[in-house]
Amino acid sequence: MEKQEITIYDVAREAQVSMATVSRVVNGNKNVRDDTRNKVLEVIKRLNYQPNAVARGLASKKSTTIGLIVPELNNLYFSELSKGIDDIATMYKYNIIITSVDTSVNREEEVIQGLLSKQVDGVIYMANELSEIARKAFERNRTPFVLAGTVDHDKTLPSVNIDYQAAIKQGITSFLADGKKHPALVLGRADVEINAAHRIKAFKDALTDAGLAFNDSDIYENNFGYEGGYQVFEKLQANGVDSVLVTRDVVAAGVVNAAFDANVKIPEDFEVISASNTIISKIIRPSITSIKQPLYDIGAVSMRLLTKMINREELDEAHIVLPFTIENRQSTK
């Protein structure tokens, strides 16, 4: 008893109207007499008709689907952003095709083309930085794109961010205010833009403002997660660093645990701030003071922005900067 899929034809026949009318009813077009509409709705319900979204997409050139590009699936930072996106997407009846792109592998072009071939109505790109490949792919197309929590120096694409420079600067300044003399910065790769142009610059600025000299060796690159953080602490200590701002929370957790294991007193002798406020910062003891980015909101606002672009509404502002705060916990005074 293979169940036949019910099509718009079946409904039309059963309701004794044309498929055009059924289509109008389904799409809420008002040019339908009330009793006709009711008749059609009754049949739709009776047959349990469900429009085929693919056929619809082909005919209307709208898929009610958006693409989401993330660097890693199993990372709370992006999960939190995704949640904001998902909630708004649901509200506007969009589905989300999620694709993870390990930028080290050269699959970005392919992934973006794949999304476009599925006729997504828009794409949200989340990473720390907009890669050249992605930029070019986006510029070649008229599909709307939004960058969420992603730095783009050209500002060609709409984006939603916080002021990364201000955040880092405030963090470093607070170290100095607490009497620390030798702050450091631990980040992923120093050559990606969000780090080079924003974080490192902010770090320099904070030092300069305080009359301190900047030294390249105070920038530590680390991409190796918790273990990496744990290991980098030794270097930090060897170099006399007494306070550190770490971009990724798991790395920060590694640093804190290493300090704890080395009997270094936090925050008295060593302070830590993390740039992503996930639950890890809160759970670990000592808990970690974090730059509290409104991740959920960044996601939600990005998605809202995307819906506006899809509907070709006027954008008040294509580069939205959301406020951040610093959540004080035990790892700073």
Add this chain to the structure above:
Amino acid sequence: MEKQEITIYDVAREAQVSMATVSRVVNGNKNVRDDTRNKVLEVIKRLNYQPNAVARGLASKKSTTIGLIVPELNNLYFSELSKGIDDIATMYKYNIIITSVDTSVNREEEVIQGLLSKQVDGVIYMANELSEIARKAFERNRTPFVLAGTVDHDKTLPSVNIDYQAAIKQGITSFLADGKKHPALVLGRADVEINAAHRIKAFKDALTDAGLAFNDSDIYENNFGYEGGYQVFEKLQANGVDSVLVTRDVVAAGVVNAAFDANVKIPEDFEVISASNTIISKIIRPSITSIKQPLYDIGAVSMRLLTKMINREELDEAHIVLPFTIENRQSTK
């Protein structure tokens, strides 16, 4: 200069062949002479032709897209599963439409219908339990479904799991072996199947085997994350519990921190095991002994299973049980 989308017609015209031939080339059909194929491929490259996946889907009734249903996006447990799924999906060229379903809201039916209307080739359902709504929706359809880390007492649908009962039992037994006298179980809701039929039963069994009495009050329901875990510790202590198995890792983290703050010595006076081995269990001090479910593998195997079902291959086994281990950390002896 609105760029026209290149269609198969354009390629056909340019290559002076019919669209059928282009289609064959694109789909790797071998009934094409080599020089014809090359000519077509050259044009495809030159025009940068990208087949429209929607049109393709309509004509072929395959979308090369699968649906993924998760309870929460921002939960490391599901993220880890998703990663396994994603990697295999990528390998087989499937895209993933991810949808989160808060089961408390009654949107499950709608979500599943939405996925089906998009003509997904298959669906992976991840939750702790297969809801009745989902079961019915799945049974009405011939779209392949796989349950990943999800209990289904009827075993009507293919699934990939670990042996939850054995895992819990082993955990509780280890408490007793360590000399603990009063173990407890903290879980989400006691009435969902994975808990009632598996975890609670295993808890009872372990006690019975050790000649201890089971008491309903040793089952604690808690769905409130870290804070909830923190609060439940007080009750545990008041009731004389000396060891606890907690299903969610953040809840376990709450318990551990509460114990720490209450100066209760772990593991000497209080032992904790978590049923999900995410990074949180590893980072927290004392680190938490965890049932190490092969989450990534569960995801990967589920996806592989789904591809087999999609291709109508014979299934050796529709209910796969993967091995688990217990990762000993500081929260147990």
Add this chain to the structure above:
DNA sequence: TATTGGTTAGTAACCGCTTGCAAAAAGAGT
């Protein structure tokens, strides 16, 4: 040379829906 059979390529129907256009129906006005 006629027959056969395997390749290669084209024709056109179809997938299920949207939508512009025009016809039919229903009101309105005189």
Add this chain to the structure above:
DNA sequence: ACTCTTTTTGCAAGCGGTTACTAACCAATA
């Protein structure tokens, strides 16, 4: 009753592919 509008409805042409069927081609075999 008749014309002029305004609404409601149907027709049919796509949307961009896949694929069954058929025809053309070509070499091999009888």
